[in-house]
Amino acid sequence: MPPLAGEVRVAGQLLPARHPDQAVAAGLALVPEDRKTLGVFLEESVQWNVALTTLARDAKAGIFVNEQAGSALAADLGQQLRIKAASPDTLVGTLSGGNQQKVVLGKWLALAPKVLLLDEPTRGIDVGAKAEIYQLMERLTAEGMAVLFASSEMEEVLAMSDRVLVMHEGRLSGELSRPKRPRRALWHWPLASRPQIRACIDILVHDMKKNLGISLLLLFVCVVTSLVNPNFLIPYNAENLVNWVSLYAIIGLAVTFVIITGGIDLSIGSVVGLVGTVLGWLLVEKGWPVPVALVVTAALSASIGLVHGLLITKVKLQPFVVTLCGLLIYRGVARWLVHDGTLGFGTAYDGQRWFANGRIALPFFGDYRLPAPLIILAVIAGLAAVFLNKTVWGRHLFALGRNEEAARYSGIRTDRLVILSYVLCSTLAGIGGILFALDVNTVQPASQGNFYELYAIAAAVLGGCSLRGGEGSVIGVLIGTALIRVLLNAINILGIATQLEFVVLGMVILLGAIADEYLRRNRSRRQLKRATPTG
Structure with missing residues (x-):
């Protein structure tokens, strides 16, 4: 006030x-x-x-x-x-x-x-x-x-x-x-002395339990699928699976920044579609140079995040409303731009397409090759991990998600952090949109990126991001993405009806939310047990 x-x-x-x-x-x-x-x-x-x-x-x-x-x-x-x-x-x-x-x-x-x-x-x-x-x-x-x-x-x-x-x-x-002061008795309470390593181990074990559980589940699905159908492990399927995991993990990391702050972004799929459409339109229809087209599409992605952040922090709209409107607007703009047609890149941009579906030979691994998007993901994931865990801004993001009011009263510029999180989210979604478009070599704006926001949110939730904010890890999101893509690949390779794909996705999100609630309550009970009554 x-x-x-x-x-x-x-x-x-x-x-x-x-x-x-x-x-x-x-x-x-x-x-x-x-x-x-x-x-x-x-x-x-x-x-x-x-x-x-x-x-x-x-x-x-x-x-x-x-x-x-x-x-x-x-x-x-x-x-x-x-x-x-x-x-x-x-x-x-x-x-x-x-x-x-x-x-x-x-x-x-x-x-x-x-x-x-x-x-x-x-x-x-x-x-x-x-x-x-x-x-x-x-x-x-x-x-x-x-x-x-x-x-x-x-x-x-x-x-x-x-x-x-x-x-x-x-x-x-x-x-x-200067009123007269009465005498007061003062007590001294020394700091308790107990080995610090115990508390460090408690925190480490708590963080590892989530990733360990989902890692074991991922391993279990891989083992069962490979036993039922050995084609799961052939080079062609393995390479394609890793390729898709890499692309989807990028947009999973995108939404992680927003979820950590306690927000949400439902427009990621439409941003993927819009960016892919704009890139194809600039390259194929307008004949722009590749570097210029890439810079423009990246700037467009960042601008979308900036608008989201400003609407949420300055106009005080709910993230759900802002990004839901964005989902509709960006999809509509993409369809209008090419009159609901299809854009194909042809063979003129095969050099750029290598970044989305190229393969790198691996010595001593026979026919298995390393997908190029995995290298891009490794760079993005490494930068994201450093940002979240080792920088002042990352620490402040977690503080914002934990308790926004306490963060404000601690002198943290919460509005700027919210804007930053949405800019990072849309920028990474834009990078994902470029790679998705180059991978399939064609763009159909009515379907490009449909429901990708659900895959991203599901990966983040499975990876330990709390929808309440304040929690999340890069490695968890990577494992969560891998689990979702392996499950969907298993549905296909085992001959299960593909119509069940969204059933699996919905169940994954639901189970992730249930696990989050269970862990929160369990953590609260442990804290109460460890609490000491003395002051």
């Missing part, structure tokens, strides 16, 4: 804060009243939370997450604030209310703000944790930090404040200066 009147000045400088990150940059830090919704990310570790605000400051080359700096920061703040946790890798959701509040404080103290805003800082915590927060407030003010706090407990206000302002109906109605 925008302010109706007044202004904020920090060290004499007017603060034109329209977004929390501007306030953070000016030296303000807020510990909100509702810490579980706005202050911390309960399903992430202590280290993940306290280092969130300093990711950009400590990043290597300004891009890559500095895990060593985050670990050192978490250990230092854990000692200073006496956070009772098994290790910095302990999930914040398993901590008591007092220790969760200390994590929120630590997140901001890492930035050494000029002004610390505390909104009901001791609500819902025990007496010992309250005393420690009082002691911290005194230490910070003694070191020169301005502390402005709001509290509904009069005794707390009188005990801790040098100056008390009384507000009524939005107006200043009274002021008390």
Whole structure:
């Protein structure tokens, strides 16, 4: 809600804060009243939370997450604030209310703000944790930090404040200066000492369980299919299968960026169709040079994502509505562009087609060859993995998906991240559209890319992406795509009715959603069991 009147000045400088990150940059830090919704990310570790605000400051080359700096920061703040946790890798959701509040404080103290805003800082915590927060407030003010706090407990206000302002109906109605402070008893709660490797293993095992399960299922389907029909393993089928897995995995990775933020993109299939149609139209009908046509189609893809992001963040439309409209619009534009006809590339672009269906000989593997799209996928997947797991922006994307409001209050530009995720999604969908069109060497806009968004979403969900946002991995999406394509290939090679293809796809998405819900509930139960009642 925008302010109706007044202004904020920090060290004499007017603060034109329209977004929390501007306030953070000016030296303000807020510990909100509702810490579980706005202050911390309960399903992430202590280290993940306290280092969130300093990711950009400590990043290597300004891009890559500095895990060593985050670990050192978490250990230092854990000692200073006496956070009772098994290790910095302990999930914040398993901590008591007092220790969760200390994590929120630590997140901001890492930035050494000029002004610390505390909104009901001791609500819902025990007496010992309250005393420690009082002691911290005194230490910070003694070191020169301005502390402005709001509290509904009069005794707390009188005990801790040098100056008390009384507000009524939005107006200043009274002021008390330097009230006499009663003596307080302070308790010290040391950080628990337990081997950190235990918590690391817990997190690692949790992440591997999803991929391990789907990997075993993929192996099982491959083994059963090859036993029933040995043609499953012949070079021709294996190469085509890997080729299609590579192409579909690219659009699976595309939608992963959006799903991690808690969004969805239903227009991927239509973007694939539109990009393929525009590429064919520019090359065949208009005679444009190949590099220019490729640049234009790539720019078109990115522009579509930009429009999606702006409509979602600035106009405040739901992602479902925006991308559903895009699904219809882009399909219609593609059909109109070529009057619902068919475009063929002929033999003039065989050099470019190699990237979509070329083969690379493999020494010592006989007739088996490596499909060229697999190389493209490896590059894209590698860049995506680095982006999501090793860069500041990737960490912020996961934070956005976990808890958008908490991310905003942590100074993260959530709107920009949403726009970025949709730009990346459409750009990768465009790359996929180019490769799909070159692979089949013809484009029929009425059917090109139909239902591809479902394949992409199914692969992401199977690969561990939560439709609620905040979870997902590149390797999981690759395995999920492989499982779907192997299942569809098995239907064909085993002589099962192809009409059941969408039945299989629907069941895959449904089972993935059920598994996601089961894992979420199971994780919540484990967190409650590990939670300690002390503060």
